[in-house]
Amino acid sequence: MLRPPSNLVPASKEKSCMEEVCIQGITVPTLGIGTWHAQGRSCQRIVKEALEQGIRHIDTAQLYQNEREVGKAMRKAGPDRSQIFLTTKIGNKEHAAAAVKSSTEQSLKKLRTDYVDLLLIHWPVAFDEIAETLDAMQSLQAQGKTRAIGVSNFTPKQLQTARKLAPIFCNQVEYHPYFLQTALTRMAKEDGFLLTAYAPLARGKVCEDPVIRAIGAAHGKTPAQVTLRWLLDQPNLSAIPKTTNPTRLAENLDVFDFTLTPEEHSAIKARDQRLRLVDPPFAPAWDD
Ligand SMILES: NC(=O)c1ccc[n+]([C@@H]2O[C@H](COP(=O)([O-])OP(=O)(O)OC[C@H]3O[C@@H](n4cnc5c(N)ncnc54)[C@H](OP(=O)(O)O)[C@@H]3O)[C@@H](O)[C@H]2O)c1
Incomplete structure (x- = not known):
């Protein structure tokens, strides 16, 4: 389903092949x-730089406490709002219907936008209330406050339950060469939702x-570039590497001119070590 860009606005410093x-x-x-972990001016600077370099997909969350800076960066960087795919996530204490609505309204204010492209449940901390939470998210979607709704850190079983209740666009999960997501990548491909690799x-x-490193050397690319290429080659997949360093940002963007x-x-794929790096006390009982 990968296809060449159709709606990205050219800018002087922009990479040509998103x-x-x-x-x-x-x-x-x-x-x-x-x-x-991108905060304050450093967050604003790097998001603005990323947009100027051609990035059109930004991931934030209520928990990150940087929505204000992301909003300022989007305003300053130039591309029309319609050109940017913006994701935010509902905080862990905001799963009741009223809180979904009020916290999302606050996010929109901070982000200085009328809508996000994707609104996610950050963690399945209140899975018993999932129907109420998804229902409130669907109301926001119907009001045009988010284009799509989805989840993050949902296990395959939890995702199946959620998908019976609402049109889930995405599951955002940890995914890298040391931690494969075999069940979820298969489901994303078969069922047509987005898997975002954090x-x-x-x-x-x-x-x-x-x-x-050796694969990178063969292509004149860094290990980070090889890893991003490997992820982006997979169907229905997006990846959201974080950096606050402009040099590494440019490096992470330069992944569209080689093939593995x-x-x-x-x-x-054989580097898998089942190395889960993000496993807070409130994480679900992983079944994958
Ligand atoms: N939904 C969730 O629960 C969840 C959980 C975790 C993360 N996320 C999202 O996913 C994003 C990415 O995940 P992450 O930040 O945990 O990990 P990551 O993107 O795998 O790694 C970020 C780290 O790698 C460094 N880095 C970036 N580019 C590099 C390069 N080319 N070469 C060497 N080092 C490089 C960064 O340092 P510098 O900044 O110094 O460059 C930073 O320390 C997060 O920022 C967040 O938006 C979501």
């Missing part, structure tokens, strides 16, 4: 920028990997 995926009729640029660089750990062989794909 890729997109079409999910349930909505176009998503497959490479985005994550913003966890911590796609395993928080920088892939940079030291000898196999990934099937053997290289398999070699990267």
